[in-house]
Amino acid sequence: LLEVLFEAGEHRSAEELATAVQGRAPDVHISTIYRNLEDLQELGVIVHSHLGHGPATYQLASLAHGHFICEACGATLEAPDELFRGLADTVRAKLGFSIDPHHFAMLGLCMGCQELTRLG
Amino acid sequence: LLEVLFEAGEHRSAEELATAVQGRAPDVHISTIYRNLEDLQELGVIVHSHLGHGPATYQLASLAHGHFICEACGATLEAPDELFRGLADTVRAKLGFSIDPHHFAMLGLCMGCQELTRLG
DNA sequence: ATTCATGCAAAACCTTTGCAATGCC
DNA sequence: GGCATTGCAAAGGTTTTGCATGAAT
DSSP: OHHHHHTTOSSEEHHHHHHHHHHHOTTOOHHHHHHHHHHHHHTTSEEEEBOSSSOOEEEEGGGOOEEEEETTTOOEEEEOTHHHHHHHHHHHHHHOOEEETTSBOEEEEOHHHHHHHHHO | OHHHHHTTOSSEEHHHHHHHHHHHOTTOOHHHHHHHHHHHHHTTSEEEEBOSSSOOEEEEGGGOOEEEEETTTOOEEEEOTHHHHHHHHHHHHHHOOEEETTSBOEEEEOHHHHHHHHHO
């Protein structure tokens, strides 16, 4: 049921997933979606991320990656893990902390919005 | 009113702030707190951050810094901005994106919880 | 008199939970 | 019969909004 659906994209909110599942099985309730998402996370099949102020998004664990989100326009850039390697190494060395760069997005300003800010 | 209160700490949720304000002015409603927090943010006096799954936390903009939060035990480490400089430079060069390392915490595992994971 | 900020209640938003009903072994 | 899973409704936690009152200019 759910697995079939996961072949339909990344960064899906629970509600989007519910709508998609309901296309095939109309009686599936969103609380069931949440419960199954939780189980699948415990199994390590999927992960969720927070991409800003909206609802959490879910995706297959194998597709997980970091994100940069523009605070001004909401643009989403995907971040290859290599970008975080330096930070991860430094933080592990200095604080003994092992970062998970996927769980929460990094916010900031995209190129276009930086220019808008500069122009005022 | 609010400013007086901000001399009382960082990482305060709206509800904690409301309780603190109500110690001096009992009739202040939490919606007023939210409205004033929003105004102060637009003025650049304060910022809010998301330190995990709980409520947003507010603090004076001048005290803002990044955070590393342990996904297992919730421990909070404060992150000097220098740690993010390398990542910020790389991301600006490669993606034209200017990161704000304060807004969302970086999750991961603290030293103690890494060891538990390894043993467990 | 007009504007603006406030208190309050209610809604909105996302997520979790209690419970009764259903299906499976 | 027991056990796990579901649908539904309701609640939970956080934040926002509508509206009427009341203060300040």
